[in-house]
Amino acid sequence: MRTTFICLPAVALISLVASQPAFSAVSAEAAAALGTTLTPTGAERAASEDGRIPEWSGKWLGVPEHVDYDGKRNADPYPDDAPLLTITAANMAEHAANLSEGQKALFARYPDTYRMVVYPTRRDFRHSDTVNENVRRNATEASLTNDGLTLVGAYGGPAFPIPQTGIEVVYNIMTTVGGWMLEAPNVGAYVQPNGAVAWARNELTVFNRYLRGNDREGWNDGDVYSQSISAQKAPPREAGKVSFTVNTFDFLNAPRQAWQYDPGSRRLRKSPDVGFDYPMPVGPRVVDEQNGFNGSPERFDWKLVGRQALYVPFHTNRLEDPATAYADITSTTGHPNPDTLRWELRRVWVVEGTLKPGNRHVYGKRVFYVEEDSWQLSLADLYDRRGELWRVTNNAAAYAYDGQFYYLNASFYQDLLSGAYSAENITSEEPSSARFNRREPRPGEFSIDGVRRAGN
Secondary structure, eight states: OOOOOBOOOHHHHHHHHHTOOOOSOOOHHHHTTBTTTBOTTSOBOSOOTTSSSOOOOOOBSSSOTTOOOOSSSOOOSOTTOOOOEEEOTTTGGGGGGGSOHHHHHHHHHOTTTOOEEEOOOOOOBOOOHHHHHHHHHHHHHOEEETTTTEEESOOSSOSOSSOOSHHHHHHHHHHSSOOSEEEEEEEEEEEOTTSOEEEEEEEEEEEESGGGOSOGGGOOTTSEEEEEEEEEEESTTTTTOEEEEEEESBTTTSOOEEEEEETTTTEEEEOOOOSTTOBOSSSSOBGGGGGGOOSOOTTEEEEEEEEEEEEEEBSOGGGGOTTSOHHHHTSSSSSOOGGGOOEEEEEEEEEEEEEOTTOOOSOSEEEEEEETTTOOEEEEEEEOTTSOEEEEEEEEEEEETTTTEEEEEEEEEEETTTOOEEEEEEOTTSSSOOEESSSOOOTTSSSHHHHHHHHO
């Protein structure tokens, strides 16, 4: 069955036909589609022609009246939904038009255990008026300079809600709506082909000025947009280590900086290059595929392929439910337990990144599938330098009631060759899931001295 791509809005289609990179904002006339034919953040408002993807309602902001939110976990907003169908290796061909190459490969690799339980597609949550206003301004003010390595004129949300090029969608992944203050327990399970599990745990704290949202005029292009502190708790050999990372959106003049505190030497050292394909100690992935993609886009040429309706993991609140044990999630080999996931048919932007000649990276090609309502990277197909499909990423998204946006409540990195995978950022057995915007940063918290104090 041939893959079918959805037509782009006219403004984007013109750009693609012209084959001319557009590293600049769209016109006021094009931006007027936001909040009318498009949602305020750039998704298609209308239902799909076949009705399987409903019209966006945006009827809920924060906690719906019927949800009992305890401030610790994001309870399922659709507890009465029943599955529509289950996709298996036996009936995969019937649904091939709505599957990525990576998903097809998982069915082929694990025909007896891999399946996708599909639920109704729900499009009921919206963003705040402040976010929508920032995104509206981004549409006409944001641009990329320095051959796409410096973002200017954007603040408080997706930089390019009406993207013209692949690299603009990549920047939307990095600027999607999220918490300006994040405090999260992050547990990672590295599942070997024989079922053995290696565990890692850290406490993550992030301050993101770009997403603060209410001080656009005080934001300067080139400012530090995020500072993160990761305090390692397990495994025992890593316990006590603290990493401190500082990021800007000027990858040419102010690339990422990182430091690490080692409890053994009680010293804080500047880290080497921790971007791009720097390998992670736990899990079959590299640094710049955290949450699908992060860091400088400079080593790849990014092509905007179009849009497609795909099955993606969405409204995956079950992963936060204390009734879902970590052992439940990791009980299968090669991939997470299908019973712990919810899949929905949703429109995604498709972007293909090809390694530039003369550049180094373990991946020769990456295909990203970016969900339109959240601008979260839902799926990624990762190819080696020989052009063979190597790894597949599935990012599970849920709505954060305290932050009023979608966030990734688990990520699964699956190695098709070795059969290993990692389940990262899982929290169902922790005292709470990720917490957003609960407090302001403490004085000096995100500083070299603050990291030293955190290590002690």
